[in-house]
Amino acid sequence: MSELFSAFLGSAFVNDIVIMAKPALFNIYFALASLPLGFPIAVGLALMKNSSSKILSGIARIYIYAFRGSPLFIQFFMFYSLLLAFNLSHWKPLGIDHIVMHPLFIGPLVLVLNTSAYVAEIFYGALRAVPHTELEAAKAMGMSRIQSFRSVVWPNMIRLAWPAYTNEMIFLFHATALVYFTLPVINEQKDLMNKAGELFERDYNVFLHFSVAGLYFLVISLFIFFLAGRVQKRLNRHLMPDVQEALTLKPNYLR
């Protein structure tokens, strides 16, 4: 039994899992760096899209449509080459070129631009679904617009948007796989896809390396799902148990 166990520990599979632990951190970094930044921008965009001002809602509409309607892959290429084109003329004289041109900066930058459009659409949908009766009740109580936003609109929006937001978090994590297909790889700063490709070029074992990379994505996605489920429970803690049951998080398949 112990021999079998040590054979398993020494196997190429376990070896790959160990090798890919560090690359996985890069994917996690990209997701963690862009989610908290994307969230407030998305809230702002959703409020803009929902505003009565034609100009504000028009800007938000165009932004959201453009970033949801084009591939992230192209967005990466576009912003990277855009920043590169201004490198000699702008970033170098300012002495910020090593920050601006760093993949660990550009990666989250483009991911934030992309995910904020998707999340804004989710929040916009939730804003539209906030129960009218509750808004009217807030008005009848004499609440100001800010007060009713804080006590009625905001909590309802978050609660309604949470399942879709969970889905988007997982999609964003998957999107981090694209970062190093477009941005330069510096030394050992490699993500899962990169590492899998590098290991593949060494021994052509496509099944092993890509499965382990896939396993990392799968497990981390499940972990995000689990955490989001806990948050969902907390958000709905005021509801009856049977209603809570009906609202448990189910995986959604579309972005």
Place this chain on the structure above:
Amino acid sequence: MLETISLWLASTFSEDVAMWFDYFTNGKHLTWYASVRFTLIAAIAGAALAVLFGLIGASARRSVFPPFRWLGWGYITIVRGVPDVLIILFFPLAFEQAIEWIMAQRACTATELASGSWPPCADAQWYLSTTEYLVMACVSLGLVYGAFAANVVHGAMEAVPKAQLEAAKAYGFTRRQIFWRFHIRQMWIYALPGLSNAWMLLLKATSFLSLLQIADIVLWAERLGAPNFFARAGMVHPDWRWRYYFVLFLFYILMTILSEKFFAYLESRASRGMRLNTAPASS
């Protein structure tokens, strides 16, 4: 013909207009425009395969035979759990290796097979051309978005009102007739919003073709935009890549607009003669 237009432009407008016209119709640019065919072929063939895999996946998922059900569930879950680009890269590589392995069993000697290098001998090397990569790209796109479609179709099959099927049964239709004439027919209206969403994802995933060494619009945008310092090689210009990528950005947005119009038309067609008290769930 292009030269005639160029001369006409030079005489009617100015040399500048003619120069830009020449630039945008040079051989490289014409190749770029023509390479849109790879994107469109991959999108349409991929979508057709995705619908096929989706129907198969959904049927497996709903099968009365448990192993089929587990297979369907596993297919949907695994594809959903990993990034699309991983499968789009993995499938062609794995398929190529599988074919090379079969070739090696015939072509290589036993010592070569045992050597552990890949491919074991030169005869077992399969050189893939653009066509083969394109076919494999279509299959991979079909596989990935087939899982998404399977989930949508599965949900839509559940959404068809039971009373409709019961009514069909009461009229004496056989099980097969009920399935094909009522269940599948009425399923589409519930599936279309989800399928439209999956199509948008597939369309955006066609930008990955360059990863499979296909000279598609993305690869040509990079080549055309790269800075050129030699007058012999055409117009001298600095790094213009972002402009070319911006054109692709607009191209994909345009494709999204057209797709939305098309699906709106399909939905209005599919809902003819149906009274839906609730709008079909859009995700």
